[in-house]
Amino acid sequence: MMTQTSDIRPPVAVVEWVGGASDGFPRLLDQTRLPTETTFLDCRSREDVFDAILRLVVRGAPAIGVAAGYGMVVGSRVISDDANLATELETLGKYLESSRPTAVNLSWAVRRVLKRAKSTDGDAAAVREAMLDEARAIHAEDEQMCLAIGKHAEKLIAPGMGVLTHCNAGALATAGIGTATAGMYVAHAMGRKFTVYCDETRPLLQGSRLTAWELQQAGVNAVVITDNMAAQVMKEGRVQLVITGADRIAANGDAANKIGTYGVAVLAARHKIPFYIAAPYSTFDLSLQSGEEIPIEQRGSEEITRGFGRRTAPEGIATYSPAFDVTPVELIQGIITDRGILQPVNEETIQGIMG
Numbered sequence: 132m133m134t135q136t137s138d139i140r141p142p143v144a145v146v147e148w149v150g151g152a153s154d155g156f157p158r159l160l161d162q163t164r165l166p167t168e169t170t171f172l173d174c175r176s177r178e179d180v181f182d183a184i185l186r187l188v189v190r191g192a193p194a195i196g197v198a199a200g201y202g203m204v205v206g207s208r209v210i211s212d213d214a215n216l217a218t219e220l221e222t223l224g225k226y227l228e229s230s231r232p233t234a235v236n237l238s239w240a241v242r243r244v245l246k247r248a249k250s251t252d253g254d255a256a257a258v259r260e261a262m263l264d265e266a267r268a269i270h271a272e273d274e275q276m277c278l279a280i281g282k283h284a285e286k287l288i289a290p291g292m293g294v295l296t297h298c299n300a301g302a303l304a305t306a307g308i309g310t311a312t313a314g315m316y317v318a319h320a321m322g323r324k325f326t327v328y329c330d331e332t333r334p335l336l337q338g339s340r341l342t343a344w345e346l347q348q349a350g351v352n353a354v355v356i357t358d359n360m361a362a363q364v365m366k367e368g369r370v371q372l373v374i375t376g377a378d379r380i381a382a383n384g385d386a387a388n389k390i391g392t393y394g395v396a397v398l399a400a401r402h403k404i405p406f407y408i409a410a411p412y413s414t415f416d417l418s419l420q421s422g423e424e425i426p427i428e429q430r431g432s433e434e435i436t437r438g439f440g441r442r443t444a445p446e447g448i449a450t451y452s453p454a455f456d457v458t459p460v461e462l463i464q465g466i467i468t469d470r471g472i473l474q475p476v477n478e479e480t481i482q483g484i485m486g
Contacts, residue, residue, distance in 0.1 A: 139278065139320050141302030141309070142348035143169065146189065146197045146270065152263040153208070153256065157201035159189045162303060166344040174198075177206030177223060184230040184237070187335070191304020192378045192414055193273050196236030199227050200266035203244040204259060213254050220248055220258075232426045233387055233455050235379040235416045240269050270306050276411040277307030279469035284314025284374065284409055287467075288325055293370040295328040295361065298389035299341035300376020300409065302349075310409040311376040312346065314467070319351045328364055331357045332389060334434045334452070358391050365402040373399045374467070377410040384460035384476040385422025386410075390453055396462040408458070409467040415485055422457035430454045 145160045156175045163186060164170050172188055174180045180202030183189050189198045203223060210219045224241045231237060247265035251258050288294060300311035308316040315327055327346055332338035339355045346353040356364055364370055373395060377386040386392075386408045399406040419425060432450035436442060444450070465474035466481075473480045 139281070139308055139316055141305075141307060142345050143302070145194050145303055146201070146306055148201055148263070148267065148270070149173070152204060152259045155263070156205055157198055159183055159198060160303070161188050162190060162341060163188055165303075166340050174202065174205060177202060177209070177226065180205060181227060181230045184227075190337070191299060191376070192236040193277075193305040193310065193411060194303070195231065196240035196413065197266070197270045197273055197306050199230075199237050200240040200244050200269045201263075202227050203241060203248075204263045204266055207255070207259050207262065210255060216255055216258060217249060220245060231428060233378050233428045236413050239413050240266075243269060273305055273411070274307035276413075276469035277302075277305050277309055277313050278317075280310055280409055280411065280467055281308055281313030281317035283469075283472050284407075284467045285317040285321065285323075286314075287372060287374075287405075287407065288314055288318040288323060289371075290323050290325065292325045292372060293328060294325060294372045294374060295330065295364070295370045295395070296342060296373070297330040297338060297358075297375045297392050297395050298332045299337040299345075300388075301342050301345050303341045303345050304376065309376075310411065310467075311374045312342070313409065314374065315346070315351055316349060319349065325352065326369075327351060327353045328361075328370060329353055329355050330361060330391065330395065331355060332391060333358055334438050337389065358394075361395055362398050365398055365404060370402075370404055373404055373406045374409055375407075377408045377414050377466075378455060379419075379425050380408070380410060380415045380466065380481075381419040381422050381425060382415075382417045382481060383421050383478050384463060384466065384473075384481060385425070385457050386460075386463060386466070387422060387425045387427070387455045387457045390456050393456040393458045396458045400462050405464040406458075406462055407465050407467055408463055411469050412485060415481065417481070417485065422459065425455075425457055427456075428454040
């Protein structure tokens with residue numbers, strides 16, 4: 132039985148606000164515990180939100196943005212001096228922005244909440260109410276953007292198709308049904324049968340721990356492969372489409388995503404498989420002319436040498452651990468946005484859809 136697209140819901144709430152502006156807090160699904168445990172973390176301070184973003188309790192550019200918006204509300208409660216409110220809020224915003232530098236949605240959401248605060252008359256309590264209202268608006272908009280992306284993306288998914296994705300740009304990375312997975316959820320709800328190949332995504336295994344878990348919860352046919360199996364799976368003709376997410380897209384269409392995405396795009400080009408990026412308008416950063424300007428977060432060595440508590444490399448060995456790579460625009464067939472599919476991808480089409 133087909134489901135109305137308006138009724139599609141994510142398998143679990145990743146971010147929710149509990150309470151009011153004066154006493155509430157964001158409750159986050161702890162994604163570091165998946166797939167074996169489904170637990171939630173209540174963030175009652177700015178430090179809690181910062182740590183949750185840094186440790187990947189909440190991850191995925193849109194979800195990070197929603198969490199940071201709520202973090203502005205929680206963090207503002209320690210500010211008691213109305214005279215210095217604007218300055219203190221700016222400091223709070225910069226603090227939260229520093230938790231992870233690559234995902235543009237983080238700073239986008241923080242700046243949007245700050246703008247609302249600056250335009251609000253009244254004391255700290257009134258400003259806090261306005262900030263919570265704006266954070267909730269960001270949350271609701273992300274749900275709608277994901278659904279809009281899904282309605283555009285499902286047209287690319289044919290019955291019997293194999294679709295490969297990398298990392299997790301699914302419901303767990305957003306407030307809705309995801310970006311890269313949005314079309315999969317919509318196509319599945321429409322009764323279409325297809326197979327999703329989930330790259331394991333080393334070193335933190337977001338593909339196998341998260342994407343595979345959420346697709347399984349939703350009843351979508353999913354198959355986990357290790358990252359170095361992608362070429363063989365493509366060669367065997369099992370994959371006809373690749374869709375990944377993005378954490379930041381430059382003005383020319385270069386896109387930063389989880390490390391390994393660039394390699395997938397190169398393999399897709401070699402096997403003549405369309406490679407698409409799925410992301411909302413908030414992921415575009417038109418202040419950066421190309422991917423060369425996108426800051427790339429460096430992660431700690433322990434994620435490689437002691438992943439999930441077990442040593443897999445010698446003591447004292449040097450590591451290099453970029454969390455993201457940049458896929459050049461010439462490898463991107465199209466960008467699926469909430470405002471339509473950008474095709475071809477270039478500065479002109481990006482400017483057109485961004486207004």
